[in-house]
Amino acid sequence: MSDLIEQLEGVLDTGLIRGDAERAARARDTWMRSEMRREEGHLELPLAVAAPADTQQMSQVVEICRAHGVKMIARGGGSGVVGGVLASADSVVISTERMTGMRSLDSHNLLATFGAGTNGYEAEMLVQAEGLTIGNWPQSIELSTVGGWVATRASGQYSTAYGNTEDVVHSLKAVLPDGSIYRSRATPRASAGPDLRQLFLGGEGTMGIVTEVTFSLRPLPEPGVRQAFHFDDFEAGLEAIREVIRPGWRPPVVRLYDGRESWRHFRDQLPKGNAMLIFLHEGPPGLAPLQAAAAEKVCVSHGGVAAAADVVDAWFDSRNSVPSWEELLSQGVLADTIEVATDWTRLPALYKAVTEAISAVPGVIAATAHTSHSYRSGANLYFTFAAMPAERGDFVSTYDQCWRAAMEAAAEVGAGLAHHHGVGRVRRDWMAVELGETGLDMLRSIKRALDPNGLMNPGVLIGDDTP
Amino acid sequence: MSDLIEQLEGVLDTGLIRGDAERAARARDTWMRSEMRREEGHLELPLAVAAPADTQQMSQVVEICRAHGVKMIARGGGSGVVGGVLASADSVVISTERMTGMRSLDSHNLLATFGAGTNGYEAEMLVQAEGLTIGNWPQSIELSTVGGWVATRASGQYSTAYGNTEDVVHSLKAVLPDGSIYRSRATPRASAGPDLRQLFLGGEGTMGIVTEVTFSLRPLPEPGVRQAFHFDDFEAGLEAIREVIRPGWRPPVVRLYDGRESWRHFRDQLPKGNAMLIFLHEGPPGLAPLQAAAAEKVCVSHGGVAAAADVVDAWFDSRNSVPSWEELLSQGVLADTIEVATDWTRLPALYKAVTEAISAVPGVIAATAHTSHSYRSGANLYFTFAAMPAERGDFVSTYDQCWRAAMEAAAEVGAGLAHHHGVGRVRRDWMAVELGETGLDMLRSIKRALDPNGLMNPGVLIGDDTP
Numbered sequence: 001m002s003d004l005i006e007q008l009e010g011v012l013d014t015g016l017i018r019g020d021a022e023r024a025a026r027a028r029d030t031w032m033r034s035e036m037r038r039e040e041g042h043l044e045l046p047l048a049v050a051a052p053a054d055t056q057q058m059s060q061v062v063e064i065c066r067a068h069g070v071k072m073i074a075r076g077g078g079s080g081v082v083g084g085v086l087a088s089a090d091s092v093v094i095s096t097e098r099m100t101g102m103r104s105l106d107s108h109n110l111l112a113t114f115g116a117g118t119n120g121y122e123a124e125m126l127v128q129a130e131g132l133t134i135g136n137w138p139q140s141i142e143l144s145t146v147g148g149w150v151a152t153r154a155s156g157q158y159s160t161a162y163g164n165t166e167d168v169v170h171s172l173k174a175v176l177p178d179g180s181i182y183r184s185r186a187t188p189r190a191s192a193g194p195d196l197r198q199l200f201l202g203g204e205g206t207m208g209i210v211t212e213v214t215f216s217l218r219p220l221p222e223p224g225v226r227q228a229f230h231f232d233d234f235e236a237g238l239e240a241i242r243e244v245i246r247p248g249w250r251p252p253v254v255r256l257y258d259g260r261e262s263w264r265h266f267r268d269q270l271p272k273g274n275a276m277l278i279f280l281h282e283g284p285p286g287l288a289p290l291q292a293a294a295a296e297k298v299c300v301s302h303g304g305v306a307a308a309a310d311v312v313d314a315w316f317d318s319r320n321s322v323p324s325w326e327e328l329l330s331q332g333v334l335a336d337t338i339e340v341a342t343d344w345t346r347l348p349a350l351y352k353a354v355t356e357a358i359s360a361v362p363g364v365i366a367a368t369a370h371t372s373h374s375y376r377s378g379a380n381l382y383f384t385f386a387a388m389p390a391e392r393g394d395f396v397s398t399y400d401q402c403w404r405a406a407m408e409a410a411a412e413v414g415a416g417l418a419h420h421h422g423v424g425r426v427r428r429d430w431m432a433v434e435l436g437e438t439g440l441d442m443l444r445s446i447k448r449a450l451d452p453n454g455l456m457n458p459g460v461l462i463g464d465d466t467p
Numbered sequence: 468m469s470d471l472i473e474q475l476e477g478v479l480d481t482g483l484i485r486g487d488a489e490r491a492a493r494a495r496d497t498w499m500r501s502e503m504r505r506e507e508g509h510l511e512l513p514l515a516v517a518a519p520a521d522t523q524q525m526s527q528v529v530e531i532c533r534a535h536g537v538k539m540i541a542r543g544g545g546s547g548v549v550g551g552v553l554a555s556a557d558s559v560v561i562s563t564e565r566m567t568g569m570r571s572l573d574s575h576n577l578l579a580t581f582g583a584g585t586n587g588y589e590a591e592m593l594v595q596a597e598g599l600t601i602g603n604w605p606q607s608i609e610l611s612t613v614g615g616w617v618a619t620r621a622s623g624q625y626s627t628a629y630g631n632t633e634d635v636v637h638s639l640k641a642v643l644p645d646g647s648i649y650r651s652r653a654t655p656r657a658s659a660g661p662d663l664r665q666l667f668l669g670g671e672g673t674m675g676i677v678t679e680v681t682f683s684l685r686p687l688p689e690p691g692v693r694q695a696f697h698f699d700d701f702e703a704g705l706e707a708i709r710e711v712i713r714p715g716w717r718p719p720v721v722r723l724y725d726g727r728e729s730w731r732h733f734r735d736q737l738p739k740g741n742a743m744l745i746f747l748h749e750g751p752p753g754l755a756p757l758q759a760a761a762a763e764k765v766c767v768s769h770g771g772v773a774a775a776a777d778v779v780d781a782w783f784d785s786r787n788s789v790p791s792w793e794e795l796l797s798q799g800v801l802a803d804t805i806e807v808a809t810d811w812t813r814l815p816a817l818y819k820a821v822t823e824a825i826s827a828v829p830g831v832i833a834a835t836a837h838t839s840h841s842y843r844s845g846a847n848l849y850f851t852f853a854a855m856p857a858e859r860g861d862f863v864s865t866y867d868q869c870w871r872a873a874m875e876a877a878a879e880v881g882a883g884l885a886h887h888h889g890v891g892r893v894r895r896d897w898m899a900v901e902l903g904e905t906g907l908d909m910l911r912s913i914k915r916a917l918d919p920n921g922l923m924n925p926g927v928l929i930g931d932d933t934p
Contacts, residue, residue, distance in 0.1 A: 106810075108811060108812055109810040109812055109844045110843045111810070111844055155658070164656060166662070170844055180908070182903065182906055183905075184902075185901055185902065187882065187883025188808050188810065188842035188843075188844045188845040188847075189622075189840070189842060189883070189886060189887075190883045191619060191620035191622070191887045191890075192889075192894070192898065192901045193669050193890055194665055194669050194910070194913070195668065196902065196906050198661055198662045199909070200661075201661065201662065202659070202662060203660070203661055204660070207661065216843050216844045217843070218715065219715075246577070246686060247688070247750075248686075248688070283714075283715050284714035285714070285761070286757050286761070287715070287757065290754065290757060294751060294752070341654050341655050341657070343573075343578070343653070343655065345576055373656070375655035375683070376577045376655075376684070376685065377578055378654070380656070416655070418657055418658050418659040419654075419657065422658045423658075423659055423660055427659070434652055434657070435652065435659065435663065436649065436652075438643065438650075439650075441647070442663055443660055445917060446913055446916055448916065450913075461660045462660075
């Protein structure tokens with residue numbers, strides 16, 4: 001491998017990172033299972049971390065790795081939670097950390113181009129300085145990169161109005177497994193064959209590595225209208241959301257918490273067991289109050305009781321604060337979140353099935369949910385679970401049981417098994433259910449066609465290795 | 468081939484169509500060039516037309532054709548205008564004409580599933596009967612099928628608010644080149660790897676044949692507000708549209724005609740040379756008047772003069788009426804339309820470059836344009852040209868010269884070369900420009916992976932044969 005290192009160093013100079021601590025810091029993402037395995041002493045370090053400065057260097061790095069038959073693990077902010085990044089000792093981690101910054105801003109056409117490694121919050125602030133917004137607010141926004149958003153199809157907290165990552169990406173540039181550079185046509189819309197951008201959106205580093213992203217922006221709207229209602233139960237809240245969305249209203253933020261989460265977050269603001277629904281309404285002048293009035297009417301008709309708007313303020317203030325896995329594990333607690341989606345009719349059954357299935361796993365102390373992304377045909381459910389297994393040795397197996405219980409229950413209901421965190425390693429065994437055997441075969445065929453030696457992020461999406 | 472016919476007949480019975488007139492009627496789409504070639508005596512008939520009744524039969528038909536190494540030409544309504552359907556004497560046309568009707572309607576979740584061969588207008592009327600709408604109104608709606616909409620990424624006249632076909636498709640079923648059946652997960656949204664539906668959206672029958680389509684519906688809105696303004700020039704109208712779209716207003720219909728088209732359609736309503744802009748505003752209660760007031764303010768600020776709302780009524784009454792190619796050819800006229808797209812900044816240059824380039828082709832008598840699909844970052848331009856070559860023998864070469872002039876001029880400006888009619892055969896020589904060499908290689912690789920013998924619609928998108 002000394003030849004590999006030498007060649008990479010020739011291209012990257014200080015962009016080739018070889019220190020133990022530096023490699024350890026980039027060897028994985030924020031998957032709870034990786035954290036537990038690391039605590040058990042399992043952590044493989046990659047051969048090196050390659051951090052190209054631009055697309056051209058990325059192309060050269062990929063070409064060198066390919067020629068050496070070395071696995072390539074693309075890494076952005078490392079904030080993924082499904083095991084999409086997990087280095088092996090025979091791999092090179094390819095980090096976008098030096099590919100940062102805004103390449104261009106075009107206010108007239110509402111376009112901004114960033115290096116793939118640009119931090120999401122920094123990207124948003126750079127366009128906000130010009131009175132514009134990307135409008136994509138994943139909870140990880142302060143940690144994640146815009147390239148990672150593409151690779152995982154990240155969803156933002158404002159998605160109900162502004163869409164998910166695939167809806168705000170205008171064009172992109174990527175390096176394919178053979179080192180060639182793909183650049184999608186810069187056009188508002190095309191009917192020019194299959195949309196090839198869609199291979200990188202959700203590709204999780206298996207089909208190529210995204211190096212530049214151009215977003216279709218919006219002007220920053222006026223301050224919006226914040227609104228909150230609580231309902232006797234989760235189901236009544238879901239029905240209220242459906243009726244707000246149905247005629248065409250699109251509040252950017254629509255979040256409904258089940259009784260337990262509502263009590264956790266808003267206990268001074270509602271009776272125990274009630275479900276809190278919060279809205280942010282935004283839009284061109286005049287739209288937000290009109291929409292808020294319509295939403296209020298619907299909520300009241302479903303028994304919703306208005307709560308103080310500072311409920312929403314409280315959510316805004318703390319929306320991206322989550323405890324680290326290390327903090328939880330140090331208290332003997334393992335936890336994770338699982339996001340799935342289905343139509344309005346099945347949502348109550350999905351909620352019941354998954355919370356019950358997870359709760360039945362020995363050691364589980366909580367299984368709760370909220371919905372945070374609404375569509376005409378249905379919505380997501382975002383489950384949070386926590387467990388305190390009696391034995392430290394049972395942590396990984398408890399974790400695996402919780403995921404299996406949730407996936408099987410969701411599959412039984414007929415739900416979509418992956419809303420927005422991606423597949424990584426945690427969901428790959430359910431891809432045959434999600435895509436069907438034919439779909440999975442298609443994905444395998446395409447992967448083989450683009451990456452015949454399976455060097456880009458093997459083990460993710462369709463991998464067969466076991467971490 | 469008698470073995471092939473026998474096997475197909477065994478599966479299809481009367482669904483195997485062999486008469487000369489029937490084969491001739493299904494041998495091609497509505498490409499002007501095919502019509503001219505037919506008049507010159509060039510028309511190949513397929514071996515047979517296979518019309519399966521359902522997905523299972525489609526799978527069997529594909530499997531039989533594959534086993535015999537016979538080319539498969541998928542055909543829906545035959546209303547495509549880019550040569551996406553053109554049978555050869557060694558091919559079987561696979562028609563979706565018997566796969567019609569609504570399979571299910573779910574008003575609660577706003578979903579409706581149709582056989583791929585269902586006529587677009589019939590599909591829309593079936594859901595309108597329940598107070599719902601698909602909201603996709605391609606000009607071909609009375610001729611085209613919902614499967615054809617998917618295969619070509621058709622755009623509807625209401626796309627500015629309701630999106631293009633890819634935005635209203637919830638899920639789909641398709642038969643792959645090896646006969647296997649793919650069904651996408653029924654979920655409002657997924658982050659489960661690359662979105663495989665996108666291979667069929669715009670696949671033009673090269674990656675598989677769509678057999679069922681489920682749409683995400685909307686409730687039928689209240690009657691909307693119709694509005695029209697005319698401007699001193701096309702450019703002022705474009706700037707008005709940009710400013711209406713920018714803050715987030717989304718009128719379903721936004722159409723601006725250049726001076727010549729405005730005079731052609733609305734000559735009693737505006738001074739000669741002025742550009743007419745028409746809007747339809749729709750939405751949940753209260754939205755349309757608010758939006759119309761905002762649009763009026765913008766238009767007036769750009770020198771727009773209000774025109775009578777019956778201008779819009781006139782458009783609605785005649786919006787899908789176009790002369791047939793045969794009618795035009797019988798008058799010695801050849802004509803076609805070319806839709807491209809670019810950002811707001813380049814639209815005036817694109818308009819100028821393409822109209823001038825086409826006008827410079829000997830025999831051309833008109834080259835005009837309108838825009839009909841607006842996005843945050845730009846819009847489409849829809850060019851119409853007509854020519855009267857002196858010699859009948861010059862028709863095909865004049866046609867080819869007009870297309871070449873338009874594509875080269877659009878490429879020079881940096882525009883997207885295909886907005887919504889698709890690629891077919893007329894644009895395939897420009898796919899290397901549109902997708903880039905790397906993109907075209909990706910498309911070829913994926914095609915080979917799914918259809919190693921190249922049997923599905925060869926010659927389309929990436930084909931190398933010459934019609």
